[in-house]
Amino acid sequence: MSPSGFLARRDTAxxxxxxxxxxxxxxxxxxxxxxGLVNAVVSGWRHTYVTLLRPRLSTSSSCSLLDVGSGxxxxxxxxxxxxxxxxxxxxxxxxxxxxxxxxFAVAQPQVPGLTFRRAFSSELVxxxxxxxxxxSNHLLHHLSPGEFxxxxxxxxxLSPGIAVHSDIVRHRVAxxxxxxxxxxxxxxxxRADGRTSIRRSYTPTELRLRxxxxxxxxxxxxxxxxxxxxxVYEPGGNDRA
Numbered sequence: 110m111s112p113s114g115f116l117a118r119r120d121t122a123x124x125x126x127x128x129x130x131x132x133x134x135x136x137x138x139x140x141x142x143x144x145g146l147v148n149a150v151v152s153g154w155r156h157t158y159v160t161l162l163r164p165r166l167s168t169s170s171s172c173s174l175l176d177v178g179s180g181x182x183x184x185x186x187x188x189x190x191x192x193x194x195x196x197x198x199x200x201x202x203x204x205x206x207x208x209x210x211x212x213f214a215v216a217q218p219q220v221p222g223l224t225f226r227r228a229f230s231s232e233l234v235x236x237x238x239x240x241x242x243x244x245s246n247h248l249l250h251h252l253s254p255g256e257f258x259x260x261x262x263x264x265x266x267l268s269p270g271i272a273v274h275s276d277i278v279r280h281r282v283a284x285x286x287x288x289x290x291x292x293x294x295x296x297x298x299x300r301a302d303g304r305t306s307i308r309r310s311y312t313p314t315e316l317r318l319r320x321x322x323x324x325x326x327x328x329x330x331x332x333x334x335x336x337x338x339x340x341v342y343e344p345g346g347n348d349r350a
Contacts, residue, residue, distance in 0.1 A: 116281055119250075119315070120308040126298045128251070134209075139297035141181030141213045147291070147299060148183055152246060153333045157273055158191055161341065162242055165271045171198040175240040175267060177230050177260070177274075178248040179203035182214035182223075188244075189223045202240070204228045230263040243272040249340065250276055250310040261323050264342055272342035275333065279310040283336035313338050 126132050127140050148154065166172045176185045185203040192199035201223045205211055211227040243264050252260060264272045277283065284307045291300040311319065316338060317330050331339050 114281070116279055116284060116308065119279065119311065120305075123305045123308050125251075125302040125305045127302055132298070136297055137209060138213060140299055140302070141210065143294055143297050143299045144181050145183035145186075147294075147303070148246065149187070150290075151287070151335050151337075152184070152275065153335055153337050154184055154187060154246065154275070155191070156334055157244075157275060157339065158188060161271065161273055161339075162188075162244075163191075163195065163197075166192070166197050166199060166241060168195075168197060171200060172241040173200045173202070174242040174244065175230075175233070175238075176201065176203040177243065177245040177263075178251070179205045179214065179225070180207075180210050180246075182217060182225060184244075184246045185223055186217075186220050189220045193221070198222075200224075202226060202233075204230065204233070230260065230267065234263050234266045238267060240268055241270040243268040243342075245274045247276055247306060249274055249316075250306055257319065258323060261325055261328070261342075265325070265327075265344070268342065269344055272340075274340040275337055276316075276340070277307055277310045278336045278338050279307055279312050279315075280336055283307055286336075311338075316340060 127137050174188065179185055182203055185201045189199065189201050199222055203214065203223065204226050205214070206227060206229050208227060211225060214225045249257065260274070284304060287303050287307060288300070291303060294300055313330055313332065320328050320330060320340065327342055327344050329341050331341050333339055
């Protein structure tokens with residue numbers, strides 16, 4: 110079902126408070142802390158790890174994963190824990206150009222096999238880096254058209270294996286559930302910015318149309334639980350957009 114009313118179109122003019130350079134540092138740090146809880150409940154990365162990532166990662170040799178726009182670092186930390194439990198020798202590089210996000214991430218307890226770095230994906234491309242898997246969480250809706258194109262281009266060069274860019278689906282039910290479910294989360298930007306994120310996000314149809322505009326092969330849009338969808342890149346695979 111297509112969104113209606115104020116969700117009928119992407120609100121690309123809306124700005125999340127935590128993206129403002131002068132936002133309150135205490136509220137921002139609380140937001141990074143609360144991301145761990147929110148993403149654990151709604152982002153569906155456990156399902157994505159089990160169904161898409163783990164089958165592509167080797168159990169007999171070391172493998173690598175890149176998280177683009179890792180924010181406070183809760184998603185790569187979870188992936189590192191799951192991989193370790195499954196006996197995978199997984200090295201994770203988590204990058205974010207925002208110095209505030211990077212400072213928060215590196216201040217948390219260290220996790221074996223996980224490295225945080227303040228960088229853009231294009232810098233790793235310039236270094237000739239490649240990874241067995243590339244991911245991002247709730248990044249696509251932040252990007253301008255040029256940045257979206259750049260992310261796809263960088264991903265294709267960084268990952269000969271698989272890439273999964275997961276994001277929220279813009280839907281009135283998702284907006285209502287998130288608004289109600291985050292009422293207890295105080296003293297952070299979670300509730301306000303989460304609703305802004307939904308307003309800025311794509312519908313599956315819009316994401317497929319955007320993907321066709323990029324003329325990329327190996328890309329597909331796949332539905333995920335809890336009002337999420339993923340832009341998946343599988344080099345050499347069928348384009349199922």
